[in-house]
Amino acid sequence: MSGGAVASIPEGLLDEGVWFRVEAASTAAAVRRAAERLATELGIPEKDIADLSIVVAEAAGNLVKHADEGIILVRPVRARERAGAEIIVIDKGPGMADVRHSADDGYSTAGTLGIGLGAITRQASWSDIHSVPGRGTVLAAQIWPGGEPEQAWAAGITRPLTGEQVSGDAYAIREVDGRHQVLVVDGLGHGPLANVAALEAVRVFRAAPAVPPAALVETLHRALNHTRGAALAVAELDLGRGVVRYAGLGNISGTIFAPDGSRKGLVSLPGIAGHQKRQIREFDYPLAAESVLLMHSDGIVDRWNAGDYPGLLTHSPQVIAGTVLRDAGVRRDDAGVLVARLS
Template sequence: MVPMRATDPATEFDDDGIWFRVESGSAASAVRRAAERLATQLELGKQRTASLSIVAAELTSNLVKHATEGSLLVRPVRSGTTAGVELVAIDSGPGMADLVGSSRDGHSTTGTWGVGIGAITRQASWYDAHSVPDRGTVVAVQVWPGLPPGPAWAAGVTRPLTGEQISGDGFAIRVEEGRHQVLVCDGLGHGPLAATATQAARQAFLTAPAVAPAALVEALHRALGHTRGAALAVAELDVEAGVLRYAGLGNIAGTLLGAEARRGLVSLPGIAGHQRRQVREYNYPYAAGDTLVMHSDGVNDRWRPDDYPGLFGRTPVLAAATVLRDAGVRRDDACVLVARLP
């Protein structure tokens, strides 16, 4: 697990959020204050901010009591013009064989998270979790000012290189004129200049016309000319045709997980913004319920879906956070995006 902040952040939140290492009770106040500050920025409201504080306290307490290498992400989540706060807690601890049973009030034994999960579910607008014995637990919680939006079809998680405060990797998700499209980007190098390249790619992606992935990659290549450049890939889920369309430049890994097969997706050599011999789009048939996983080279490709029973049937953020936990490397920025194919 990567080193993460254990003190209050001094900067405003961006949508990637802030990670905290949770090794002792002293981290609880830092996480709670950060969550409350974000709630204030998003105008969550007094009552929901109080609920968020309880959720943050319970998550950090459980990480301290029962987890190994516990860490927690605090970030905004958005749906249209509404915003909420998401907390993602991950650990490499003993895990739970019976997550449902361990979530009931009054149930607490060594190696389980116990009564805290019951309090979390009561205060949260939305909650999901996945746990595997001897591998650890991932819990995702959202607190919204009103009714939460429906389940997200795609989600990503990033974290910076050891010693950096900002990640040069990133992702973006959009639905434009019926096109379900996602981007994963790895700014060349790391630090602020890499983050600038990735932010330029995100902005260009989110504001581009509704065109196919290859045309989007061409547009991103032109938009990144003033930056140090990036590896990037764009995927589109064509729901009517049952086809995943994919185009990429550089070493962004793409994997399509089906019921019986795992297929790697093709990206071509190049650096968006600087070196581009060609951009080609590849089509892959998919079935409803298949899963797309994309990640930067800060995540190794040795993770195996079979190691996580039921994970890829859960919400995308749980899968993304789990892959990042187990396959992310310490010496580079990292980003994982997971999309559920409708």
């Protein structure tokens, strides 16, 4: 996690996303410069870059003024042939009881994103925010040239172990031949070698043919034999048939949250993809409309309780993932979480 100047960010790292701990005005300025650099690399027009600068400056400035343990993720987002810029803003401040009122111009409550929240929602192509008094706020905002595209049905967030620049956790999302599939992977250990294993799994997953999750996990197992290996799981959401198909090896957790408040844990079998497996099995689970699938590495603790966050599961995958990462992520390991929903 960075707190320094943009010049300290290695080339190519912006494409995976860069975290900033925002505690001082100098860091807020560095976040803005990083976002502008990313937008320039993506070929985003100057007018949209100006809007992005306002969004980032307001969000980062408010973390400095009011929030506790404020962090921002700056990263690209892509939809088919288009690219945009996204920020995820997370804090552990006092939170807001009425987010809509806090977005009104002129409204300010110390400890919230209230000041400037209206400017953020106006300048962003798309934004979403959830806040709980006493727990904090998570904001996601995107800038797209040419207007907002259709929002993603799934999104994830990863964060490296404290002191590392790259994460051994990764995720991928794909639609192929009508299949909606997601991958969560945790490279063995942490640091660059774990990152290599995770990114290789992502590459193979994206290039693989349209086959069910168990066959994908088998393909990934064979492909990772030259790496240190990984825990991983693949899920396929089939709303038409009302089912989630799931296959996993190792410590990847999966949970389906149903609209009625019930939850169902998904089964991953013991093993290390690339090195050892007893068997690969695919399990089917009921999937109702508006259900939420949450998958995460063992850098997220399982004691997270959705009931402590009123209304959260109706929000975007980015905001749900950011909230879980904030309150259930552990600092002694890489952490990765993915959220998917089909309406």
